[in-house]
Each structure stands twice: as C-alpha cells, then as structure tokens.
Amino acid sequence: MKLNLLFTFLINLMVAQPVNNLFTLVTRSNTSSNSGPNQNKAGSINISTGYVNDVSTTFTEQSFNVAGGDFDPIQSKMFLMTGNSTFTTFNFNNGSITTIPYTTSFPGTTYFDNVSYSHSNNTLYGLVRPFGANNVSLGVFFGKLNTTTGQVTTLSTNSIANGYQLAGTIIDPELMVYYFKTGPKFLGIDLYNGTIYSQPDIVYSSNDYDFSNFTYNCADNSIYGIVREMTTIQMPNAPSGVFIQHSRLGKIDPATGIVTRVSQTILPNLYYSVTAGATIDPSTNTFYCSDNTNLYGISTVTGIAVSTTPLVFENGNFVNFIANTNDCSGATASRLDPNLSNTIFDLKRNFEIYPNPVSSILTIQSEKSIDTIEVFDALGRLVLTKKSTNTVDVSSLQSGTYLMKIGSQNSIENIKFIKN
Numbered sequence: 001m002k003l004n005l006l007f008t009f010l011i012n013l014m015v016a017q018p019v020n021n022l023f024t025l026v027t028r029s030n031t032s033s034n035s036g037p038n039q040n041k042a043g044s045i046n047i048s049t050g051y052v053n054d055v056s057t058t059f060t061e062q063s064f065n066v067a068g069g070d071f072d073p074i075q076s077k078m079f080l081m082t083g084n085s086t087f088t089t090f091n092f093n094n095g096s097i098t099t100i101p102y103t104t105s106f107p108g109t110t111y112f113d114n115v116s117y118s119h120s121n122n123t124l125y126g127l128v129r130p131f132g133a134n135n136v137s138l139g140v141f142f143g144k145l146n147t148t149t150g151q152v153t154t155l156s157t158n159s160i161a162n163g164y165q166l167a168g169t170i171i172d173p174e175l176m177v178y179y180f181k182t183g184p185k186f187l188g189i190d191l192y193n194g195t196i197y198s199q200p201d202i203v204y205s206s207n208d209y210d211f212s213n214f215t216y217n218c219a220d221n222s223i224y225g226i227v228r229e230m231t232t233i234q235m236p237n238a239p240s241g242v243f244i245q246h247s248r249l250g251k252i253d254p255a256t257g258i259v260t261r262v263s264q265t266i267l268p269n270l271y272y273s274v275t276a277g278a279t280i281d282p283s284t285n286t287f288y289c290s291d292n293t294n295l296y297g298i299s300t301v302t303g304i305a306v307s308t309t310p311l312v313f314e315n316g317n318f319v320n321f322i323a324n325t326n327d328c329s330g331a332t333a334s335r336l337d338p339n340l341s342n343t344i345f346d347l348k349r350n351f352e353i354y355p356n357p358v359s360s361i362l363t364i365q366s367e368k369s370i371d372t373i374e375v376f377d378a379l380g381r382l383v384l385t386k387k388s389t390n391t392v393d394v395s396s397l398q399s400g401t402y403l404m405k406i407g408s409q410n411s412i413e414n415i416k417f418i419k420n
Contacts, residue, residue: 017283018281018283018284018286018326019047019281019283019324019325019326020046020047020048021044021045021046021047021324022044022045022047022279022288022295022322022323022324023042023043023044023071023076023078023092023322023323023324023325024043024044024045024052024276024319024320024321024322024323025040025041025042025043025069025078025080025090025319025320025321026040026041026042026043026052026054026313026314026315026316026319027039027040027316027317027318027319027320028059028313028315028316028317028318029317030061037061037062038061038062039059039060039061040059040060040061040062040080040088040090040320041054041055041056041057041058041059041060041090041095041097041315041316042054042055042056042078042090042091042092042095042097043055043056043314043316043319044092045295045311045319045322047288047295047297047307047309048309049309049312050294050295050309050310050311050312051312051314052311052312052313052314052316052319053314054314054315054316055090055092055095056090056095056096056097057095058097060088060097060099062080062082062088062099068080068081068082068113068114068115068126069081069115069320069321070115070116070117070124070321070323071117071321071323072117072122072124072147073119073323073325073327073329074122075091075093076091076092076093077089077090077091077092077147078090078092078321078323079115079117079124079145079147080321081111081112081113081115081126082099083111085101085102085103085109085110085111086099086100086101086102087099087100087102087112087145087147087150089147100150101150102145102150102151102152103150103151103152104128104130104143104152104154105152105153105154106128106130106138106154108130108131108132108133109130109131109135110128110129110130110131110152111127111128111129112126112127112128112129112143112145112152113126113127113129114126114127114164114169114180115145115169116169116170116171116178117171118171118173118176118178118191119171119173119218119327119328119329119330119331120173120174120176120331120332120333121173121191121333123144123145123191124144124145124147125142125143125144125145125171125178125191126142126143126144126145126169127140127141127142127143127161127164127180128140128141128142128143128152128154129141137162137163138159139158139159139160139161139162140159140160140161140162140163140164140182141154141155141156141158141159141160141194142154142155142156142160142178142189142194143155143156143194154194155191155192155193155194156189156193156194156195157194160187160189160194160195160196161182161187162182162183163182163183164180164181164182165180165181165182165183166274167180167181167210167211167212167213167214167225167274168180168181168212168213168214168215168225168274168277168278170214170215170216170223171191171216172216172221172223172254173216173218173328173331173332173333174218174221174331174332174333174334174335175333175334175335176190176191176192176333176335177189177190177191177197177198177254178191179214179223179254181202181211181212184201184202185199185200185201185202185257186198186199186200186201186202186211186252186254186257187199188254190338192337192338192339193338193339198254198255200254200255200256200257201257202252202257202259203256203257203258203259204227204259205258205259205260205261206229206261207229207230207231208227208228208229208250208259208261209228209229209230210226210227210228211225211226211227211228211250211252211259212225212226212228212272212274213225213226213272213273213274213276213277213278213289214226214252214278215277215278215279215280215287215327216280216328217280217282217285217287217300218282218327218328218331219280219282219283219285219300220285220300221416222251222300223251223252223254224249224250224251224262224278224280224287224300225249225250225251225252225278226247226248226249226250226267226272226278226289227247227248227249227250227259227261227263228245228246228247228270229245229246229247229248230243230245231243231244231245231246245270246266246267246270247266247267247269247270247271247272248261248262248263248265248266248267248303249261249262249263249267249287249298249299249300249303250262250263251300261303262300262301262302262303263298263302263303263304264302264303265303265304267296267298267305268294268296268305268308269291269294269296271291272289272290272291272296273289273290273291273292273318273319273320275318275320275321276289276290276292276318276319276320276321276322277289277320277321277322278322279322279323279324279327280300280327281324281326281327282326282327282328283326285299285300285301286298286299286300286306287299287300288322288324289322290311290319290322292311292317292318292319293310293311294308294309294310294311295307295308295309295311296308296309297309334414334416350366350367350368350408350413351364351365351366351368351370351406351408351413351415352364352365352366353365353404353415353417356417356418357417357418357419357420358394358417358418358419358420359395359419359420360393360394360395361391361392361393361394361395362391362392362393362394362404362417363390363391364390364391364392364406365390366390366408368408368409369388369408369409370388370389370390370406370407370408371387371388371407371408371409372385372386372387372405372406372407373385373386373387373389373392373404373405373406373407374404374405374407375392375394375397375402375403375404375405376402376403376405377397377400377402383397383402384397392404394419397419398419399419399420400418400419401416401417401418401419402416402417402418402419403415403416404416404417
C-alpha cells in the first residue's frame with residue numbers, strides 16, 4: 001500500500017499542471033474601528049493578473065498570531081489560529097466561515113500557533129505554549145490539532161524550546177519532521193513523538209544574516225526561503241550607519257543548518273510579508289511570495305524573479321498564508337514511526353545514493369550489504385533489477401522520476417531519484 005501511494009504521488013508530481021490560482025486569506029483593516037482586529041475572508045490570487053478574488057461573502061473579525069494559519073488542500077480549508085483559544089475555518093468550497101474553541105491538557109492559558117499542515121497524514125501541527133501563574137511561560141511544546149473536535153494533543157513530554165521566531169514554519173511530509181526557527185537554531189521536531197529530531201545552528205555565508213518565508217519543495221526535497229544580506233553600502237538620505245540590505249532566494253540544509261544562496265542577483269524587493277509566507281509549485285519549481293503590493297514568482301533553479309505581478313484587490317488590503325494545490329499534495333512518509341515495530345521497512349536511512357539527479361552511474365553508499373535492487377518508474381512498472389552491487393547503470397532509462405527499492409537482509413528501503 002505504501003509503495004502504491006508513493007507511486008501515486010510521483011505520477012501526480014510528474015503530470016501536475018502549473019497552478020493558475022493561489023489560495024489565500026484576504027485581510028483588510030477594520031472599517032468600523034481603528035483599534036479593532038482586522039477583518040478576514042477566504043480568497044484566491046490569479047497568478048497571471050494579480051487579481052485577488054473574494055471566496056467568502058462576508059468578513060470575520062479575528063485577531064490572529066502572525067504565523068498562525070495553514071491550508072488543508074484535501075478539504076479546501078484554511079485554518080486560522082486566533083489569540084483567544086479558538087480557531088477559524090475558512091471553507092473554500094462554499095465560502096463559509098466557522099469558529100470553534102480548542103482545548104489542551106494544560107490547565108491555564110495556552111496558545112496553539114505557528115501551525116503547519118502535513119500532507120502525508122492530513123494533520124495540522126503546531127507549537128503548544130502554556131502559561132502558569134502571573135503569566136509565566138511554562139515552555140514550548142509540540143502538538144497536533146483535531147480540526148473537527150478542537151482537541152489539541154501534546155506530543156512532546158518536555159519543553160522543546162524557549163520560543164520561536166516569526167520567520168515561518170514548514171513540514172517535510174516525507175521525513176515527517178516539522179521545522180521552525182528559535183534563536184540561532186533551525187529546529188526539527190519529530191511528528192511521531194514530539195521529540196527534537198535535529199537542532200543545528202543556522203550558518204550563513206558572506207554577509208547574510210536572516211532566513212525567512214521558508215517553505216518545502218517536494219520536487220527536490222529542499223527547503224527554500226528568503227535570505228537577507230547586510231551590505232556596507234550607506235543607504236541614501238538615511239542616518240550614518242544605516243546600510244542597504246539585499247534579499248535573495250536561498251535554501252537551508254536542515255541537518256547542518258547551512259544556508260546557501262540560490263539567487264546570484266538580488267531580488268526586486270528587500271522585504272517580503274512573513275504573514276503571507278510562501279508556497280512552491282513543484283510542477284514549475286516556482287517559489288511564490290508577496291510584499292502585499294506585488295506577487296513574486298522566483299525560480300528555485302536559478303533564483304531569478306520570473307514574474308512580478310501587481311496585486312489588485314476586490315475587497316481587501318493584503319494577503320496571508322498563500323498556498324496552492326500542487327504544494328506537496330499526495331506526499332507519503334518515507335520515514336516510518338520509530339515507535340512501531342516493522343520487519344519490512346528499516347526505520348532509519350541505511351542507504352545514500354549519488355549523484356541525484358543522475359545521468360549514467362548511480363552509486364549506493366551503505367555499511368550494510370545489498371542483496372537486491374529494483375527500480376520502478378512513475379507508473380509502478382519494474383524497469384531494472386540488480387543483485388549484490390553498489391553501482392547501477394541507469395543510462396538506458398528515460399528522463400524522469402524513479403523509485404529504487406533496495407533489499408538488505410530483513411529490510412527494504414525506498415529511495416527516489418531523478419534521471420536526467
């Protein structure tokens with residue numbers, strides 16, 4: 001079953017058409033009170049024209065955490081976490097808006113925010129932040145929300161951090177890890193048990209100093225985001241010591257924390273909205289973000305801004321939580337739950353393959369002996385078999401995405417690769 005699901009995802013990824021519209025939360029300033037919360041409704045952005053269309057017929061007034069929302073493409077619903085222990089659901093099928101309370105196991109004031117949706121198990125995860133007497137923080141825990149009942153289940157038994165940075169949050173749905181920034185670290189949390197999976201310090205090159213608006217690309221299993229650089233160029237008409245800053249598209253290695261530039265030239269704007277976030281269309285390898293004046297499309301291959309489209313609102317001022325239906329939809333977990341006994345699949349990665357993408361010879365690196373190798377195409381057809389070898393000649397295969405099934409002793413491991 002797992003193998004069939006993975007084939008389905010690979011097929012969807014290869015044949016998916018470029019998206020024409022992005023889902024978003026349309027927000028406008030409160031028209032009845034200058035001090036009241038903003039007003040929100042479901043909407044969509046036409047990528048070609050920049051027109052921001054209303055889906056909901058009415059606005060709802062909600063205060064929400066700056067990183068407190070995400071989109072469920074299965075149900076076509078956007079979940080917005082508010083500041084009063086409730087969450088609001090924006091239904092993109094019928095435009096309806098509903099608000100229900102959420103509950104946690106902590107007795108006092110508790111927030112659930114910095115949420116991210118996992119496409120591999122259709123679950124909304126986030127940070128649980130309880131407070132005790134005198135509003136003293138009890139730490140940051142990891143949990144998941146049942147969007148039907150409103151019950152928040154805390155997965156981590158101990159606090160995993162002191163706080164989080166408003167820079168974004170994403171889930172690798174194949175590795176089953178939730179990532180966010182806290183202080184100098186890029187923290188990875190295991191979706192299965194809420195424990196810390198990885199916590200490297202973030203390492204920048206050159207004069208770069210910030211990595212935000214990050215999101216996951218299922219096409220190449222990489223995390224992309226906006227990298228900001230502090231230059232030594234004095235900003236015109238500014239006080240002495242105020243320097244020009246530049247933004248580029250970059251990527252981070254979540255295992256090492258190393259941030260590298262993808263863009264060789266600077267992007268059109270310095271600041272991009274953190275609340276708008278970012279989304280990637282893997283069918284075109286395009287990273288979308290916004291400064292609430294324009295929608296930008298940036299190539300994840302070259303780092304060049306391939307489109308700059310002015311936003312035109314039907315009825316709003318800015319956009320939040322942009323998403324698209326191609327964004328990791330249909331993903332399946334390649335790392336299984338370490339708490340479960342499994343005699344068919346190994347629970348950790350025992351094999352590494354390189355180069356990937358590959359043109360001819362694919363090398364398998366492992367301390368374990370290899371018994372069998374089977375290669376399947378995107379339709380699930382067996383196209384190549386080998387025995388007891390660490391190298392595979394794939395030069396005869398057509399260009400595309402393949403699945404390599406490696407058998408060793410009593411375990412089987414599946415690794416995806418791309419043939420150039």
